[in-house]
Amino acid sequence: MIDIHCHILHGVDDGAKDMEESVAMARIAYEDGIRDIIVTPHFNDTFLVEADLMLRKSEELQRELDRQGIAIRMHPGNEVRFEGNALFTDYKRSGKFAYLGSPAKYLLFEQRWTFYNDETPEFIERLLHDGVTPIIAHPERHFFFRDTPELLLELIELGAWTQVSADSLVGNFGPEAAQFGQWLCETGRASTLATDSHNVNRKPNLRAGHDLFVQYAGAEALEELEARTKLIIQS
Numbered sequence: 001m002i003d004i005h006c007h008i009l010h011g012v013d014d015g016a017k018d019m020e021e022s023v024a025m026a027r028i029a030y031e032d033g034i035r036d037i038i039v040t041p042h043f044n045d046t047f048l049v050e051a052d053l054m055l056r057k058s059e060e061l062q063r064e065l066d067r068q069g070i071a072i073r074m075h076p077g078n079e080v081r082f083e084g085n086a087l088f089t090d091y092k093r094s095g096k097f098a099y100l101g102s103p104a105k106y107l108l109f110e111q112r113w114t115f116y117n118d119e120t121p122e123f124i125e126r127l128l129h130d131g132v133t134p135i136i137a138h139p140e141r142h143f144f145f146r147d148t149p150e151l152l153l154e155l156i157e158l159g160a161w162t163q164v165s166a167d168s169l170v171g172n173f174g175p176e177a178a179q180f181g182q183w184l185c186e187t188g189r190a191s192t193l194a195t196d197s198h199n200v201n202r203k204p205n206l207r208a209g210h211d212l213f214v215q216y217a218g219a220e221a222l223e224e225l226e227a228r229t230k231l232i233i234q235s
């Protein structure tokens with residue numbers, strides 16, 4: 001399995017605090033059946049992990065995993081929060097954040113927690129116009145998407161993908177996130193699944209997410225989801 005959203009890099013954000021924890025998370029991920037991880041440190045007002053630091057840390061961790069014989073391949077990425085329009089445009093232009101995989105084809109795009117930015121559709125359109133598919137990070141965890149699903153449906157209609165978190169489906173973010181996540185799976189609106197794991201407690205658990213997805217959407221839909229996810233690391 002491929003995890004496209006994971007805060008496994010050591011000491012850069014609120015994810016793994018040191019190399020030891022990164023390796024422990026990688027072991028859990030391997031046991032879970034994960035073989036590829038896109039590292040997605042935060043790129044937001046609180047943790048602005050720029051692409052060059054992400055790459056350096058990712059290479060460091062890869063070397064350690066290779067040394068310890070943990071057969072997981074790391075891929076570059078960021079979880080980019082849409083903090084503000086001008087800011088986003090500036091960072092995009094100067095290449096400060098990383099796309100998923102490496103070429104500018106997929107972007108893990110997160111909303112703020114407190115309110116929905118009305119200019120999101122416009123930015124989604126711009127990204128798509130540039131050949132980038134935005135992947136909306138864990139929409140089921142945002143109250144405004146749950147309260148007004150039309151906001152999310154509009155983005156999907158435009159061509160955005162979604163990333164539903166395994167932890168939401170298993171109920172770790174409460175019943176509302178679980179229900180909305182289930183609805184996204186059932187209605188064919190969960191483009192990808194990921195762990196968004198941060199440490200050995202909030203750990204990689206993609207298998208549990210895949211199992212629930214099969215219950216909600218069927219085995220064939222899971223095959224499609226896995227094929228779609230593969231495109232991201234093959235881009």
Ligand SMILES: [Fe+2]
Pocket residue numbers: 005006007079196
């Ligand atoms: Fe995240």
